[in-house]
Amino acid sequence: MSQYPPYPPQSPPPQGQYPPYPPQSPPPQGQYAPYPPQTPGASPVPQLPPAIYQQAASYQLGAPLQVYKPNAWSVYVLPVAALLIVLLPLLGLPSDGPASAILAFLILIIVLIIAIIGFISGFNLKVYTFAEGLVRAKGSKIDVIRWDQVEAVWQKIIKHRRYGIPIYTSYLYTVRRRDGTTFKFTGSLQAIKYLGETIQQEVTRRQLPLAIAAYNSGAPVSFEPFVVDKQGISHNRVPIPWHQIDRVGLNRGWVLVYMMGSMLGRFRTRVWRVPNLMVFMQLADYARKQTGRV
Structure with missing residues (x-):
């Protein structure tokens, strides 16, 4: 099952110059407005490195x-805190036996490995956002993602609690380009929430018209495990016709398809499993209105 058609290829601008930035036109009613120029927690771009x-x-x-820099909290503070959390209780362990020493050593090694992985994943990483895409730079390795060359975006947002008390929220945004290359953006970056929202909004702004065009042509539009077509919404190949669908909503990390006259979701899938979540939600809303289900 094919997705909506890609944008036409772009030709490069004159050497060393930015192409003129096209003026923004107002978005269609009910869609996203242009993203604000300043993002809380991110930094404005003072001067771009030559590369x-x-x-x-x-x-x-x-x-x-904007430029998104490494998050000092996750790169430096969390590894140190993890070490302290492990080491402080170990100080009270009895030291009269080899078993305790071996246990302490193994725990320390595990925590060190986790801390090193976290440090390496976030160190020297920067993301620069532009009107038409982003640049991910890690050391000398530079990757470019144009918004119109993104095939799919997944988001995984988890609120971690201890004894019912919110501790922190973790973010993971996975972006797959049309060439199959996948990139992950996590809390190792400052203001990751806003970077993720930017990615979702910019990709949705470009893919939603293509998805609507595909739907209007009669083609099924896949958001595996969901498929949207003229007949309704299917989940793992089990269909529900439009006249039985009340709405599509989100609740506590689940995507839910509600039946008419029911408070319970007929279909439910974790948010992180659905590619292009915002495109799916808005396409489903558009299709419901087209069939008279408002």
Whole structure:
């Protein structure tokens, strides 16, 4: 089952120059408005490094917007805190036997490995957002993602609690380009929540019209495990016709398809399993209105 057609390929601009940034037109009613120029927690782009500037110009990314830097909390503070959490209780362990020493050593090694992985994943990582895409830079490795070349976005947001008390929220946004390359963006970056929202909104703004066009042509539009078509919504190949669907909603990390006259979701799937979640939600709402289900 094919997805909506890709955008036409872009031609590079004159060497070393940014292409003129096209003026923003108001979004269709009920869709996203342009993303604000300043993002809380992120930094405005003062001056692009030459390598970033060159890549942005080559891929016609347009005006630079924000830079997302490593999150000092996750890169430095959390590994140290993890070590302290493990080491402090170990100070009270009896030291008269080899078993205690071996146990303490193994725990310390495990925590060190976790801390090193966390440090490496976030150290020297920066993400630059532009009007038409983003640049991910980690050391000398630079990757470019144009918004119109994104095939799918997944989001996984978990609120961690202890004894019912919220401790922290973890974020994971997975982006797959049309060439199959996958990138992950986590809390190792500052303001990851806003970066994730930017990715979702920009991809939705470009893919929703294509999804609506595919739906109107009669083609099924896949958001595995969901499929939207003229007949209704299918989940794992089990269909529900539009006249039986009340709405599609989100609740506590679940995507729910509600039946008419029922408070319970007929279909339910974890949010993190659904690609292009915002496109799916808005396409389902559009289709319901087209069939008279408002």
